[in-house]
Amino acid sequence: MKHLRTVDDVMTHAVISVGQDTAFKDVVEALRMWNVSALPVLAGDGRVTGIVSEADLLLDARDTDPHRATTAERLMTRPAVTVSKDATIPAAARLMARRHLKRLPVVDGEGRLIGVVSRGDLLKVYLRPDADIAAEVRELIMYQLIPRGSAEIHVHVASGVAHLYGSLTDPTLEDVVVRAAGTVPGVVDVTADFTVPVAS
Structure with a gap:
């Protein structure tokens, strides 16, 4: 059983x-070819140094000195918002929502690019079979x-x-059990109907 955590x-893992x-x-050609709205910008050692987006390109194109920023390094937004591969799915979702991002570059401990995670990727957890979640x-x-x-x-x-x-x-275990069940990836809600001892 695969635990998506x-x-x-x-x-x-394959990232442009x-x-x-x-x-x-x-x-511009890379954005068009791969049908994405933003790309990570890498230093020579593979570290993510920024993000260049369609918005960055359009802002530069509107400048009074067209294409003054001629390279990705000059165009990009920095620092890049990235996430660790070990980050939890809820933590990545919160970061993405807070920064209004559709995807995040995933980096290792040295800041090198190893993947990308999108909103759709984070929602995969909710496609888990009910039987796997129950188990x-x-x-x-x-x-x-x-x-x-x-x-x-x-x-x-x-x-x-x-x-x-x-x-x-x-009876004090009921709240603990319900909260714990809600932390399992794929659970969208929890209902409980327990028989508990009546205090004398």
């Missing part, structure tokens, strides 16, 4: 980029959270909604 699990010395016209929720709850024999919990997942039911010996 980090950017590394969903990113695209340009070098710092790439000419204005060649940047992971069950494993998390029954083998990591709940002491053996202290609860009987059943898990059913339909369209990403996890339905938890059964009995708990400790």
Whole structure:
């Protein structure tokens, strides 16, 4: 069962980029050829130094001195917003939403480009089969959270909604179990119907 937890699990490894010395016209051609709106700009050692986008090109083209910025290095926006391959999917999604970005370059510990992650890539987690999600929720709850024999919990997942039911010996565990189930990749909501002891 594939657990989609980090950017590394969903990113695209084949990435189109340009070098710092790439000419204005060649940047335009690369954007057109690969049907993308922005490209990472790399230094000679593969580090991401900026992003050059259609917006950057259009701003330069409107300048009173046309094409004054003749290379990707002069055109690009810096510093580039990047994400680590070890970043969690929710963390990457928050960064993308906060910065209003459609995709992020993925870098290693040295800042070198190793992939790209898009909004669509991050949404792959919600395409997981319900059976896989249920198995992971069950494993998390029954083998990591709940002491053996202290609860009987059943898990059913339909369209990403996890339905938890059964009995708990400790009523304080209900909130913990529900919150934990909600952290499993692919879960869009959690409902619970537990039998718990009534305090005397």
